[in-house]
Structure formats: structure tokens, C-alpha cells
Amino acid sequence: MRTIKLGTSELEVPVVAVGCMRINSLDQKAAERFIQTSLENGANFFDHADLYGAGECEEIFADAVQMNDDVRENLILQSKCGIRPDVGTFDFSKEHIVQSVEKILQRLKTDYLDVFLLHRPDALMEPEEVAEAFDILESSGKVRHFGVSNQNPMQMELLSKYLKQPIVANQLQLSITNTTMISSGINVNMENEAAVNRDGSVLDYCRLKDITIQPWSPFQYGFFEGVFLGNEKFPELNKRIDEVAAKYEVSNTTIAIAWLLRHPANMQPVIGTMNESRLLECIKASDVHLTREEWYSIYRSAGNILP
Template identity: 75%
Template structure:
């Protein structure tokens, strides 16, 4: 699979990341087949979080891939921490303890990337900086990033954290494009002009932070997938038309649409279906034209000013 640098780091990663949030829905033999299929596609970047399955997903993954030193050298592991029942927690002790537990479940000595999962309004960035220093110096985490954060939140952390924040995982799909909409509706009096995230798309591009779109097939907040949905007939017709032109599936086109953006995004795909996983990976070889990108954007109901 085609690769890219993650943010400002020298870490070479595939352009499609494999999300493991639903791996606990698979039987052990299915989970093993799933991770092996991903590796065969060149998708060796696996995204986790300590809350997925209450931590069980990381354990299942480690079993499925038969984790050992040889395997570990061939894969890239990312996990997230900071969400606790009823609260968010970026305290030094919680971050350090979370990473220790993640490493234990994944049966590895280090994470390639650690993301802070959801913004903690009680964050003390000095504590985050201390935790990151300890994790880096101990070799437990090699790169750091955030998830679901706006520019000011990132700048606040970066004021104290010396490690570059290389990734920001954000909800983005063809039907969830608010971070793009406001930038195309500057000075307009319409809903699309509302800047809801502090121009996070441009901020990440300016600061060499890789955007990792999560839920790339969802509309709304986990309301359902837009592919094949009767709520989006025009969009599906357009995607199917372009998919036929490239002789690929609609799934491939939905991911290729994200990859076409010059921000250099790394979509996190969460499917556990082997054929859909392969279709997602095929997007790395499809480059949509500018007219095709905009045709899909407008078919989703977006109106250009």
C-alpha cells in the first residue's frame, strides 16, 4: 500500500489505518483472519483505544496477531487514552497508568503512537508534558497526538509539551464535512459558513498534523452509514457512477474521496468485513479528479456559494 509520513515525524505509515474498535465482535479464528488480511493488504497500522471493549479489543488483537518480537517489528500500533466512565482525564497518573495497561494488553513494550482521546476541560498541560516526557524517555511511546481537539486546545498542549503532536483523529466523512464547509463559505450568511472547530483543517495542514478521519462511512454521530442508504439517493448514485468508471466498489470511492484531499489524511476504517477491508485498501490506488471530488461533495447536499 502507498505510504506517507505521519505528521512531522519520520514514521512511515500506510495511508489507510485499520480501526480495531469492533474486533471483539469476531470469533478468535475470524479475528486472526482479519488481521492477517489487513497485513496482506499492506495495512499494518492498527488503531486502538483503552475503552474499546473495556480493553478487551486490545487483548483480542494481541491474540489474533500472535504477538511476538518478530511480529511487533512489522506493525505500527496506535492507542488512545483519556476517557473514563462519566469523565475525561488527562492527569499525569491516569495517562501513565493507562499506557502501562495498554502495553500489557497488547503484549508489547511500546506504542508507536499515543493519542489523547477526548478533550479534558480540567487538563493541566504541565502534567501532560510530564507524562509524555516519562513515556518517551522510558521508550514506552515513540510519538504523540490528540483526538477530537480544536486548534486552541492543541496550542495549549503544545505550549508545554515538547514532543510534536503528529496526529489529530477527527470525525470526517462525505456527509460530515463541517471542517471543510466553513472554509468554502467565508463571509457568507448561511449555515455552512459557521466555523464550528476553529478552522481545524487548515490548522493541521499549517502545523504538519495528520488528520485521521474516524467513522468515514457514517452520517451524523453514529446514525448509520450513507453508502446504500435511502436517505442519500443522489450521493449514492454519484458514488456508484464514479465507482463503475474506476472499476472499484462504492466503499473504495468513499475512502478515495478522503485521500484525494491535499491535507494528506489517513482514514481509520473500522469494518470487520474482509471484502470491505480490501475495498478500503484499494482506495490507496485511486486518485479522483478535482471535478469528481466536487461532484461527490455536492451530491451529499452541499451547495457551493
């Protein structure tokens, strides 16, 4: 699979990341087959979070991959912390970050994470504490690269004022039907809903700072309301996606991911499927380069407007 550099780091990562939020829906054998299929096809970047299955997903992954030093060399592991449903808070305190990473490493049966992200912004974040936590994790060799999730430019600027480490990635919701970060840039100075800048131009900021955007829920519309592919709510979109898929002799799933990869921001979509066939369809998007006309026609068919 095609690779990109993650942020400003020298870490080469596949353009499609495998999200493990639903791996607890598989039994042991199915999880082993899924991970093996991923690795055989160059998808060796696995995204986790301590939130997923309350940690169970990381344990299942480690068992399914039969983690040891030799296996670990072929994996790129990313995880996140900061959401605490047990107490109803977000938590970026130094103590919670450091302890969370320790527990993540135990569950994944590894000594280090390639990438660690802060999950959802914490309104009570003290950036000095985050910086101390990152220094502890980096100096101990437990985390090699750092990033964030769902943060806007000023939140990243505030963090960067204190961090020694660069922010290499930002996970953000983005799909053909959730395009606010793209649409606001197209509709600058227009009096319409699409012109509303809800995220502080996070797309342009990440491009300026060489921060890799990792789109999450690339097949969802709304906030986990359902998938748009094959959905009768989006007839024009599906008609156009199917036409483009027929041209390239691939599935509609492939085109949905290829649409994200066509953007010059060099994004790394995080897919959440646990279906091997669909996984392969997503991976195939690495080889599909949509034309400018195809990209815009898909964008418009989702109900997005051009001024």
C-alpha cells in the same frame, strides 16, 4: 499500499489505518484471518483505545496476531486514553495517562506504542501534567510519537506550549456527509449554515502544523446514526458515488475512502470494518485518484453547497 509520513515524524504509515474498535465481534479464528489479510495487503497500522471493549479489543488483537518480537517489528500500533466511562469523566491527569499506557502495553503484549493519542478533550486538563506524562513515556521508551483526538487548534496550541514532543496526529470525525471542517472553509464570509466555523479552522491548522488528520467514521452520517452508502436518505449521493465507482471499476466503499484521500491534507482514514472484503475495498482506495470535478460532484451530491 501507498504510505505517508505521520505528521512531522519520520514514521512511514499506510494511508488507511485499521480501527480495532469492533474486533471483539470476531471469534479467535476470524480475528486471526482479518489481521493476516490486513498485513498481507500493507495495512499494518492498527488503531486502538482503552475504551474499546473496556480493553478487551487490545487483548483480542494481541492474541490474534500472536504477538512476539518478530511480529511486533511488522506492526504500527496506536492507542488512546482519556475517556473514563467507569466514573463519568475525561481524564488527562499525569497519573491516569501513565497508568493507562502501562495497561495498554500489557494488553497488547508489547513494550511500546508507536503512537499514543489523547482521547476527547478534558475540560480540566492541566497541560503541564500532560507534558510530564509524555516525557515519562518517551524517556522510558514506552511511546515513540504523540497526538490527540477531537481537539481544536487552540487546545493543541495550549498543549504545544508545554510539550517537548510534536503533535503528529489528530483524529477527527470526517466523511462525505460530515464535512463541516471543509464546508466552513469553502463558505467563508457567507450568511449560511455551512459558513459556521465550529472547530476553529482545524483543517487548515493541521495542514499548517503538519499534523496528520485521521478521519474517523468515514462512512457514517451524523454521530453514529448510520452509514450513508446504500442509504435511501442519500439518493443523489449514492447515485453519484456509484457512477464514479463504475468508471474506476471499484466499489462504492472504495470511492468513499478515495474521496478523503483526494484531499491535499494527506489524511489517514481510520476504517472500522471487520469484514475482509470491505477491508480490501478500502485499501484499494490508495490507488484511486479522483479528479477535481469528481471530488466536487460527490461533495455537492451529499447536499453540500458551493457559494
